[in-house]
Amino acid sequence: MAETHGPLCVLDENCPLRQVFDLVGDRWSSSVLFVIGHDVKRYSDLQRQIPGVSKKMLTQTLRNLERYGLVQRKVYAVVPPRTEYRLTPLGKSILKPISTLASWAVKNQKDLRAITMRKVVP
Amino acid sequence: MAETHGPLCVLDENCPLRQVFDLVGDRWSSSVLFVIGHDVKRYSDLQRQIPGVSKKMLTQTLRNLERYGLVQRKVYAVVPPRTEYRLTPLGKSILKPISTLASWAVKNQKDLRAITMRKVVP
DNA sequence: CGGTATCCTAAAAGATACTG
């Protein structure tokens, strides 16, 4: 019964933990954050550097990250169009906590004897 | 073009980062890990302490966490049946990286001006 | 170049009922 680390929150919709879990767990968000890093990237850069992402998913992910205030989008009114993406200070600040998780994953790689995760629905 | 923090991996299916992102991003996994914590919990404890989870989802999540080697399941052959869940050492070890992420979320709560995340499909 | 719009399928989750 003893809560050894505190409940923090109920993990419901509006809980900041749920938001960051959704963010990190999103198929493309972390890739996008990683790839942008401290650089400035164009839409086509991202498409090229993130193998497997479709335009639809890339756009959707970028819009969400923008809403979250993690990514800044800058459009230049030229032809052909040019759009730049960079991380906001908030966006850069999340790179560290994500790295912590990443280090854990790499360190325990061999213990994660998982197949694909993603739902073993019988 | 400069990769300022290293590519780590391509974030494909077999990448440990993807696995841990899937894990943490999974709707119920982190809740279950948090709630079990350093304690021993029964199935019904978990159901009660995680509001909104269905039997189906709870069972599925627990099975996945077991496969991952993060949770240990112990069944007692009694009537009525009794099943205990606890974290493995590996499971306990992930509590810290998750807390790092959680702290970030709490700290930047007011900046995360997100609505629901989860797909703004136009 | 940097996107939208539309259609379509596959997977995930909810509800309900049943069981050793």
Added chain:
DNA sequence: CAGTATCTTTTAGGATACCG
């Protein structure tokens, strides 16, 4: 108590075509 089984609904995501 601790689950399965089955069915239905919802959602995510892929393919393709088109646009300023």
